[in-house]
Amino acid sequence: MERKVDVAIIGAGTAGINAMSEVRKVTDRFVMIDGGVLGTTCARVGCMPSKVLIQIADDYHRRGVFETLGIQSAERLSLDLERSLANLRKLRDGFVGGIIDEVIAPLGNRFIRGHCEFIEPNLLQVDGTNIRAARTVIAAGSRPVVPEPWRRFGDRLLTTDTLFEQRLLPHDVAVVGLGVVGLEIGQALARMGINIVGFDALDRIGGLQDPEVNREAIEIFGRDLPIHLNAEVDLQEANGRLRVEGGGASVVVGGVLLSIGRISNADRLHLDRLGLKLDARGLPPYDEQTLQVEGLPVFIAGDVNDARPVLHEALHEGKVAGYNAARERPVAFRRKAPLVIAFTDPNVCRAGASWADVAADNPVVGQARFAGGREKIMLREEGLIRIYGQPHTGRILGAEMAAPAGEHLAHQLAWAIQQGQTAADLLAMPFYHPAVEETLQKALRDLADRAGAAEGPLAGFQALPA
Numbered sequence: 001m002e003r004k005v006d007v008a009i010i011g012a013g014t015a016g017i018n019a020m021s022e023v024r025k026v027t028d029r030f031v032m033i034d035g036g037v038l039g040t041t042c043a044r045v046g047c048m049p050s051k052v053l054i055q056i057a058d059d060y061h062r063r064g065v066f067e068t069l070g071i072q073s074a075e076r077l078s079l080d081l082e083r084s085l086a087n088l089r090k091l092r093d094g095f096v097g098g099i100i101d102e103v104i105a106p107l108g109n110r111f112i113r114g115h116c117e118f119i120e121p122n123l124l125q126v127d128g129t130n131i132r133a134a135r136t137v138i139a140a141g142s143r144p145v146v147p148e149p150w151r152r153f154g155d156r157l158l159t160t161d162t163l164f165e166q167r168l169l170p171h172d173v174a175v176v177g178l179g180v181v182g183l184e185i186g187q188a189l190a191r192m193g194i195n196i197v198g199f200d201a202l203d204r205i206g207g208l209q210d211p212e213v214n215r216e217a218i219e220i221f222g223r224d225l226p227i228h229l230n231a232e233v234d235l236q237e238a239n240g241r242l243r244v245e246g247g248g249a250s251v252v253v254g255g256v257l258l259s260i261g262r263i264s265n266a267d268r269l270h271l272d273r274l275g276l277k278l279d280a281r282g283l284p285p286y287d288e289q290t291l292q293v294e295g296l297p298v299f300i301a302g303d304v305n306d307a308r309p310v311l312h313e314a315l316h317e318g319k320v321a322g323y324n325a326a327r328e329r330p331v332a333f334r335r336k337a338p339l340v341i342a343f344t345d346p347n348v349c350r351a352g353a354s355w356a357d358v359a360a361d362n363p364v365v366g367q368a369r370f371a372g373g374r375e376k377i378m379l380r381e382e383g384l385i386r387i388y389g390q391p392h393t394g395r396i397l398g399a400e401m402a403a404p405a406g407e408h409l410a411h412q413l414a415w416a417i418q419q420g421q422t423a424a425d426l427l428a429m430p431f432y433h434p435a436v437e438e439t440l441q442k443a444l445r446d447l448a449d450r451a452g453a454a455e456g457p458l459a460g461f462q463a464l465p466a
């Protein structure tokens with residue numbers, strides 16, 4: 001049996017759903033195919049449950065400053081982990097249920113349940129059924145990396161796919177991999193009372209590239225969990241527990257959260273049948289503005305292309321891929337300024353270019369510490385922001401930070417970067433008092449001074465024509 005459609009979308013995650021929302025504006029002859037657990041990575045096992053966990057952890061952690069503030073009996077507060085995790089799942093089920101009921105179910109027979117692979121560029125197969133598609137959007141996402149030899153440790157080895165399903169957690173857990181996900185969850189679990197020890201093969205954490213922000217971050221997060229860097233980890237059995245060794249450290253724990261990255265699901269799609277040379281990751285060449293796979297009526301969006309694995313990029317790419325898959329001629333759409341936020345406390349963020357992207361060009365750097373002002377009031381005086389700018393003009397290229405409320409500062413900077421604004425442009429904007437944004441203002445002032453750009457008669461003000 002063969003079914004003919006204008007567009008086939010592989011994957012009902014964020015990228016696939018957003019592709020579908022564009023495709024259906026043009027044609028009803030489409031199918032969406034998914035062979036995994038429905039509800040999207042974001043809502044099921046990603047952004048949403050992890051942020052619920054962090055919210056609980058940060059609320060509970062705040063009790064540590066109550067005595068200073070004159071709020072009494074903080075020591076009598078306790079956290080019921082089982083109830084916290086049950087609450088997390090209840091919220092998670094709501095997010096997932098909304099997607100299944102409101103987006104997937106109404107598709108009727110345009111939604112096909114099953115594992116999909118390519119037979120030819122225009123021919124797909126889903127569990128024995130052929131689908132001939134004029135165009136296809138690949139939006140098959142990614143999965144956590146689990147080294148084969150470690151699978152023998154069974155359910156003592158947790159990933160973000162299994163963590164939120166646990167009724168309870170061991171008292172001591174090693175987090176292996178301290179990128180954005182490992183650092184977020186490691187800090188949250190530590191603040192919920194679990195003995196966490198962190199390991200990473202790199203000398204950096206939270207995806208930071210800037211050595212100075214990284215140094216600051218290691219010191220700050222080291223207060224919540226011991227951190228072992230340059231640690232190629234080895235796992236061994238230890239009388240029913242697990243011995244974790246790396247970076248000169250050795251600990252025995254009840255469980256390990258493995259957060260060493262995610263791998264594209266492209267390897268399960270038979271992309272070799274597209275007739276193109278695949279790269280070392282098994283990915284075909286594609287254009288990042290049209291999302292079109294080179295020379296084929298195939299588009300690739302979201303985590304599966306392993307380029308910008310965050311939700312707002314999966315959404316952007318899904319829309320672009322869907323728009324183009326529904327039309328004869330693909331349109332190139334401008335990419336948005338990069339923006340990556342770890343919801344740690346303080347937030348670890350990057351807006352625009354990273355230090356690694358710009359260091360070789362000797363940018364000017366404006367920086368400021370989060371101290372005094374609003375941070376003092378909040379009892380959150382910690383962190384550093386470094387903003388990279390073009391010499392002479394002060395045009396903002398990028399920034400990295402470990403900052404209280406950094407998510408909002410990074411957002412503002414990403415918008416400014418995308419608009420090509422300079423430090424002087426931003427300094428001419430209003431800064432409310434008292435606000436953490438005043439520390440951003442300090443870093444921008446530093447950048448403007450160092451860039452040496454002409455600023456008019458009064459720095460930070462725009463003179464009107466006479």
Ligand SMILES: Cc1cc2nc3c(=O)[nH]c(=O)nc-3n(C[C@H](O)[C@H](O)[C@H](O)COP(=O)(O)OP(=O)(O)OC[C@H]3O[C@@H](n4cnc5c(N)ncnc54)[C@H](O)[C@@H]3O)c2cc1C
Pocket residue numbers: 010011012013014015016033034035036037038039040041042045046047048050114115116117139140141142160181265268269301302303304308309310311312314343
């Ligand atoms: C713990 C964690 C926290 C995160 N937190 C954030 C955050 O705070 N902010 C943020 O921006 N991003 C965050 N992310 C990243 C974000 O969740 C992802 O970038 C986004 O969900 C990717 O969406 P997607 O559509 O590409 O993939 P997915 O949502 O994974 O969808 C892919 C779909 O394809 C299906 N599929 C795969 N292969 C096949 C096949 N062969 N046949 C049929 N179907 C197939 C799968 O079953 C799946 O449903 C987080 C991720 C994790 C893991």
